[in-house]
Amino acid sequence: MKKLITSIAFVYSALIAFGQIDRSQVPEPGPAPEINIADPEIFNLDNGMKVILSSNHDIPKVSFNLVMGSDPRLEGNKAGLAEFMGDMLLAGTSNRSKDELDQEKDFIGASLGASSSNIYLSCLTKHMDKGLDLMTDVMKNANFPEDEFKRIKKQYESNLLSVKTNPNEMAKNAMYKAIFPDKHPYGEIMTESSLENIKRQDLVKFFKEQFTPAGSYLVIVGDIEREKAEKIANNQFGDWEGGVPFEEEYSMGYKPKGNRVIFVEKQGAVQSVINVAFPLDMTPGHPDQIKMRVLNKLFGGGGFGTRLMQNLREDKAYTYGAYSRLNVNREGSWLSASGSFRNEVTDSAITEFLYEFQRITEAKVNDEELTLNKASLSGSFARNLESPRTIANFALNIFRNNLPSDYYQTYLKKLNAVDKNDVLKTAQEHFTPNNLNIIVVGNTEVLDKIKQFDADGEIEIFDAFGNPSKQKEYRAADIAPQKVLEEHLIAITESRNIRQAKRRIGRIETLKKTVEVEPKGSPMTMTAKQYFAEPNKEFSSMQVSGMEVQKQVFNGEKGISISMNRTGGKDTTYFTDEKIQDKKKTAGIIPELGLMKDTSNFTLLGLDSLNGNDYYVIQYTQGESSTRAFYNTSTFMKEHTEKVEVNGEDVQTISAKYKDFHKHKRVLFAHKITQIIGSTTIESTVKSIEVNVDIEDDKFKVE
Amino acid sequence: MKRIFLALLTISCGFLAQAQERKIDFVEYDLDNGMHVILHEDKSTPIVAVSIMYHVGSKNENPDRTGFAHFFEHLMFEGSQNIDRGEYDKYVERNGGTLNANTSQDRTYYYEIFPSNQLELGLWLESERLLHAKVDKTGIETQREVVKEEKRQRVDNQPYGSFMAEMFDRLFEKHPYSWTPIGYMEHLDAAQEKDYVDFYRTFYVPSNATLSIAGDIDIEETKKMIDKYYSTIPKGQAINLYRDFLSLSEDEFQEKYNHSKALFDEDQFFTNSSDKGKVLIAKYANKEVEIPRPSIEEPALEKEVIDTVYDDIQLPAVFLGYHSPAQDSEDAKALQMLNTILSGGTSARLNKEIVEDQQLAVSAFSFAFPLEDPGMATIAGIAAKDVPVDSLRMAIDKEIEKVQTELVSEMEFTKVKNQFENRFYSSNSSVAGKAESLANNYVYFNNTNRVNEELKQYEDITREDLQRVAKKYLKKDARVVLYYLPKDKKNK
Numbered sequence A: 001m002k003k004l005i006t007s008i009a010f011v012y013s014a015l016i017a018f019g020q021i022d023r024s025q026v027p028e029p030g031p032a033p034e035i036n037i038a039d040p041e042i043f044n045l046d047n048g049m050k051v052i053l054s055s056n057h058d059i060p061k062v063s064f065n066l067v068m069g070s071d072p073r074l075e076g077n078k079a080g081l082a083e084f085m086g087d088m089l090l091a092g093t094s095n096r097s098k099d100e101l102d103q104e105k106d107f108i109g110a111s112l113g114a115s116s117s118n119i120y121l122s123c124l125t126k127h128m129d130k131g132l133d134l135m136t137d138v139m140k141n142a143n144f145p146e147d148e149f150k151r152i153k154k155q156y157e158s159n160l161l162s163v164k165t166n167p168n169e170m171a172k173n174a175m176y177k178a179i180f181p182d183k184h185p186y187g188e189i190m191t192e193s194s195l196e197n198i199k200r201q202d203l204v205k206f207f208k209e210q211f212t213p214a215g216s217y218l219v220i221v222g223d224i225e226r227e228k229a230e231k232i233a234n235n236q237f238g239d240w241e242g243g244v245p246f247e248e249e250y251s252m253g254y255k256p257k258g259n260r261v262i263f264v265e266k267q268g269a270v271q272s273v274i275n276v277a278f279p280l281d282m283t284p285g286h287p288d289q290i291k292m293r294v295l296n297k298l299f300g301g302g303g304f305g306t307r308l309m310q311n312l313r314e315d316k317a318y319t320y321g322a323y324s325r326l327n328v329n330r331e332g333s334w335l336s337a338s339g340s341f342r343n344e345v346t347d348s349a350i351t352e353f354l355y356e357f358q359r360i361t362e363a364k365v366n367d368e369e370l371t372l373n374k375a376s377l378s379g380s381f382a383r384n385l386e387s388p389r390t391i392a393n394f395a396l397n398i399f400r401n402n403l404p405s406d407y408y409q410t411y412l413k414k415l416n417a418v419d420k421n422d423v424l425k426t427a428q429e430h431f432t433p434n435n436l437n438i439i440v441v442g443n444t445e446v447l448d449k450i451k452q453f454d455a456d457g458e459i460e461i462f463d464a465f466g467n468p469s470k471q472k473e474y475r476a477a478d479i480a481p482q483k484v485l486e487e488h489l490i491a492i493t494e495s496r497n498i499r500q501a502k503r504r505i506g507r508i509e510t511l512k513k514t515v516e517v518e519p520k521g522s523p524m525t526m527t528a529k530q531y532f533a534e535p536n537k538e539f540s541s542m543q544v545s546g547m548e549v550q551k552q553v554f555n556g557e558k559g560i561s562i563s564m565n566r567t568g569g570k571d572t573t574y575f576t577d578e579k580i581q582d583k584k585k586t587a588g589i590i591p592e593l594g595l596m597k598d599t600s601n602f603t604l605l606g607l608d609s610l611n612g613n614d615y616y617v618i619q620y621t622q623g624e625s626s627t628r629a630f631y632n633t634s635t636f637m638k639e640h641t642e643k644v645e646v647n648g649e650d651v652q653t654i655s656a657k658y659k660d661f662h663k664h665k666r667v668l669f670a671h672k673i674t675q676i677i678g679s680t681t682i683e684s685t686v687k688s689i690e691v692n693v694d695i696e697d698d699k700f701k702v703e
Numbered sequence B: 001m002k003r004i005f006l007a008l009l010t011i012s013c014g015f016l017a018q019a020q021e022r023k024i025d026f027v028e029y030d031l032d033n034g035m036h037v038i039l040h041e042d043k044s045t046p047i048v049a050v051s052i053m054y055h056v057g058s059k060n061e062n063p064d065r066t067g068f069a070h071f072f073e074h075l076m077f078e079g080s081q082n083i084d085r086g087e088y089d090k091y092v093e094r095n096g097g098t099l100n101a102n103t104s105q106d107r108t109y110y111y112e113i114f115p116s117n118q119l120e121l122g123l124w125l126e127s128e129r130l131l132h133a134k135v136d137k138t139g140i141e142t143q144r145e146v147v148k149e150e151k152r153q154r155v156d157n158q159p160y161g162s163f164m165a166e167m168f169d170r171l172f173e174k175h176p177y178s179w180t181p182i183g184y185m186e187h188l189d190a191a192q193e194k195d196y197v198d199f200y201r202t203f204y205v206p207s208n209a210t211l212s213i214a215g216d217i218d219i220e221e222t223k224k225m226i227d228k229y230y231s232t233i234p235k236g237q238a239i240n241l242y243r244d245f246l247s248l249s250e251d252e253f254q255e256k257y258n259h260s261k262a263l264f265d266e267d268q269f270f271t272n273s274s275d276k277g278k279v280l281i282a283k284y285a286n287k288e289v290e291i292p293r294p295s296i297e298e299p300a301l302e303k304e305v306i307d308t309v310y311d312d313i314q315l316p317a318v319f320l321g322y323h324s325p326a327q328d329s330e331d332a333k334a335l336q337m338l339n340t341i342l343s344g345g346t347s348a349r350l351n352k353e354i355v356e357d358q359q360l361a362v363s364a365f366s367f368a369f370p371l372e373d374p375g376m377a378t379i380a381g382i383a384a385k386d387v388p389v390d391s392l393r394m395a396i397d398k399e400i401e402k403v404q405t406e407l408v409s410e411m412e413f414t415k416v417k418n419q420f421e422n423r424f425y426s427s428n429s430s431v432a433g434k435a436e437s438l439a440n441n442y443v444y445f446n447n448t449n450r451v452n453e454e455l456k457q458y459e460d461i462t463r464e465d466l467q468r469v470a471k472k473y474l475k476k477d478a479r480v481v482l483y484y485l486p487k488d489k490k491n492k
Helices: A002-015 A081-088 A098-107 A125-141 A146-163 A167-179 A192-197 A200-210 A226-237 A289-300 A307-315 A343-362 A367-384 A388-400 A411-417 A420-430 A444-453 A481-493 A498-506 A577-586 A591-596 B002-012 B068-075 B088-094 B116-132 B137-156 B163-171 B185-190 B193-203 B219-231 B238-247 B250-257 B275-285 B330-343 B349-357 B389-405 B410-427 B431-445 B448-452 B463-473
Strands: A041-044 A050-055 A061-067 A111-115 A118-124 A217-222 A260-265 A271-280 A322-327 A333-342 A437-442 A460-462 A510-519 A526-533 A537-544 A547-554 A559-564 A570-574 A602-610 A613-622 A625-632 A638-647 A650-664 A667-677 A680-691 B027-030 B036-041 B047-054 B098-103 B108-115 B209-215 B304-311 B317-324 B361-369 B375-383 B479-486
Touching: A041 A226, A050 A226, A050 A388, A061 A125, A061 A388, A061 B410, A081 A146, A081 A200, A098 A111, A098 A125, A098 B349, A098 B410, A111 A125, A118 A125, A118 B410, A125 A226, A146 A167, A146 A192, A146 A200, A167 A260, A167 A271, A167 A333, A167 A437, A167 A460, A217 A226, A217 A388, A260 A444, A271 A343, A289 A307, A289 A322, A289 A333, A289 A343, A289 A367, A289 A411, A289 A420, A307 A322, A307 A333, A307 A343, A333 A343, A343 A420, A343 A437, A343 A444, A367 A411, A367 A420, A367 B088, A367 B098, A367 B108, A437 A444, A481 A498, A481 A591, A481 A602, A481 A613, A481 A625, A481 A667, A559 A577, A577 A591, A577 A613, A602 A625, A613 A638, A650 A680, B036 B219, B036 B431, B047 B116, B047 B431, B068 B098, B068 B108, B068 B137, B068 B185, B068 B193, B088 B098, B088 B116, B108 B116, B108 B431, B116 B209, B116 B219, B116 B238, B137 B185, B137 B193, B163 B304, B163 B317, B163 B375, B163 B479, B193 B238, B209 B219, B209 B431, B238 B250, B238 B275, B317 B389, B317 B463, B330 B349, B330 B361, B330 B375, B330 B389, B330 B410, B330 B463, B349 B361, B349 B375, B349 B389, B361 B389, B375 B389, B389 B463, B389 B479, B410 B463, B431 B448
Parallel strands: A050 A217, A260 A437, A260 A460, B036 B209, B304 B479
Antiparallel strands: A041 A050, A061 A118, A061 A217, A111 A118, A271 A333, A271 A437, A322 A333, A510 A526, A510 A680, A526 A537, A537 A547, A547 A559, A559 A570, A602 A613, A613 A625, A625 A638, A638 A650, A650 A667, A667 A680, B027 B036, B047 B108, B047 B209, B098 B108, B317 B375, B317 B479, B361 B375
């Protein structure tokens, strides 16, 4: 009993701290905090620079952003020039090599960045003088050294290569070209040939024109007082001289007459990137701009509570994410809605995009979505104010875009005032749901399904850089498809006619081939062994320093492939029925012999030219993979193949060149094969070919 | 050159003299239930960061239930007793806030940033998932798919994205660092609801949580709010008694506790239950929740392990992995400085030598991966087009030998100190950054004020220390060499 009493006493003392609390009650917010946007200080330098200063002493750091005042220029056949110049700006000055610049910058723990229109320095306040010394050296004396020019150009070359495999880049390029097709800086996109046209001298010249004090801004943020800032601005920047800034007005973009479908091919794609975009007749400071922001946020501007997300992801599960982006600039503005979608739902997804564009112009949005999206916008506005850079950038925008001086002070008020009628009116005024650019980057298999969305039913095809391209067209070839293969067999056997050719090939009953395989960049050399036995038995094995890492066997009826996995174990897969059928098409010593058996196995695409030679191009498919073989029109030798290999979601393009032909038992075989897979090159050299030697039947066993 | 050198000298002196002029002031205390609270007032912008750090990461996981800590991070967004499924982030977005979370090997961190008048909402939201999150079948099923999608996007689909997992796997045999926070998907599939519930009961308790708040707050007002939402959560196993009351059926509850659920009040469980119920609550409040922390010591590697991973990549790469000391050791600091010598900034050795001068790599980098227990240091490079990956490895090895055989220059040494100072101020320039720094220092070092001593820690380290740790840890005969090669090289 006593025990119980003490424990109850204990209980009460233990619980005394726990007041009643109703956790189901969502806390009410306190009074809304006042958001003060401090006015930055502004002063001018004699050379035409405007200085914007936002002091903040929370941390002992300071940053300087030098922003040029010129409008963007047209670059024509040197598209990408400005970007290139910006990338090379920190590659050395007439006083410092790149190494010295890097060294000195890192030494003070500073960050120094540059683009075609700005230079940015951020460092501890105590290292400010040194940092500015580096920054102004670049600003005045960048000298674009030749070796760095070569190095960066090489980097661009690899980047351009990767654009062709990046569907998002391709979609973006197509969008810019679609909206700003004519004499507009946004519609100028670097290509391999425009890169080739850019010379070091162009960069030097452009730099001189672009980096000039007149019309430029120096934005100073952080741990520095006005007095010191003025002194520094005058000392470090005051003596800087240059020409007048470049000014130009550009068209606000092209609106298609009806919906316009643009297609960019990505071979073997399993997803389509869809981008639906249209130009906006709106520049910064437009009275509808804040309403437009609310509209865009609610439409698809981030977060889960948007129309596009709710429809395309939450409801239909067509995609992991669908978003809209609003861009309002002095030179041109647009809105785009995009996402990645499985091939099968490409058309359905476009239908939903169009539905949402239509719907937002027809009916008012509901209160909940409006409240949520407005709150989200104003919250992020407030959070951004934490960075002193934001405040300085506000001032910069006010000057650059001629905004009213209280634009940002009253921003939240204007944002909060946006109501359902405003959203509808803005949508009706600015959205053009029947004049959209619908850009699809993907597999040609979706082409037929997306025709319906084009107003005139004619899809435009763009290349990776947004330039119009027709689908690859072959010149007509005046020869029967079967004849190409026959002539090929005659050529490799140096026969008079096809009967003799077949006879000569027929004399080869077995073949043993040893090949040395050398992938460039790989630490090892591999050895491949290939055995064939008529009519269609095959064995191949790949060895790395004597160890078999992969083996594939086909006995004419069944096939197996065994490969070593990471843990040293073996993965075994048997050929599927489809694969067996496909294998039968080309198995054997000379694949053409198998192909020829059925003329429906292959098609003659036509004539094509490569490196000055003409070729007949034969195409055949195996499963989802397809191969194009190029036969020289005068010699009928097969000198080149291009294969798109599809393995589930894995897609690879393999191109091969055949050289150095040698005769074995009256048949010519290539001894050197260069394969290019992606960006890697693999050289194969035939070490030996043995004809009609015994091959143990064991080799072709499938079990 | 002389001019430059002199200029450098003047900059370098006084590095540490004025480094600590700006202190981060804070208040900290423990609640009765063991929860640690850290408050930092910064009124410069009317926003506030509310965060909770749970001292649980993937190293606390059962070896056949990996990925749990990270999975829980997802589950914690599913809702709670008072927050409907799918509503958690809407509360935040609707009130102008933002939220996120992340999981490491050692801890799980949740935070919201709100306009400062929504501080109480933030506290309520975090208290909801601490006290009674929805750990149920529906949430588990949904999040399992999301986590798999995340793994596909972040690891499988990312070139070289699997290197962490592959490296930790080979460097660690006994210690739970052998798996990474994302874990193995089959473990998530195999797990039962009970496994999830047990994980919640063990690690999501006040005594394993640090509440860190920074921003436009009034300290006294904030303390009152914390009392309201957190002091009302009892200590020990009482929280799990309550969770069982919510999730178990009457029969299950009877069987487990020999008492009926009728003893308790559903709405005011801790304050309004019957006397008998209160006795039970007190009894369980006195039972501590034991938090398992692995004390496994990983044996040293005794040879060079060489292996290859085939990935969807264009350019081959090589990753060198070494055992590194625990983050609270002196050696860890020296190793971090050494790491910055190798790869901090464009003038660092790996970039200068290997990427720019020899052009063997498109990028070369290193990580000192600071962890609570001895962890991993990595040095790596991605080969430039047509460069044999082995010549890249040799070039990296040469850089490693250099720091082992020669002292780094005075200039480089000073440079690293300057870079550290800059980094320190940058990471503490936002209220969110400060809330996290404070929590980190408490959870890992049991010394919140270390945030103000962080730079001093490096004061005693010498160039000789850098050379010593290079020799001690970057041993050629005790490392993993991992090659990444394009998949097609395997197939062709």
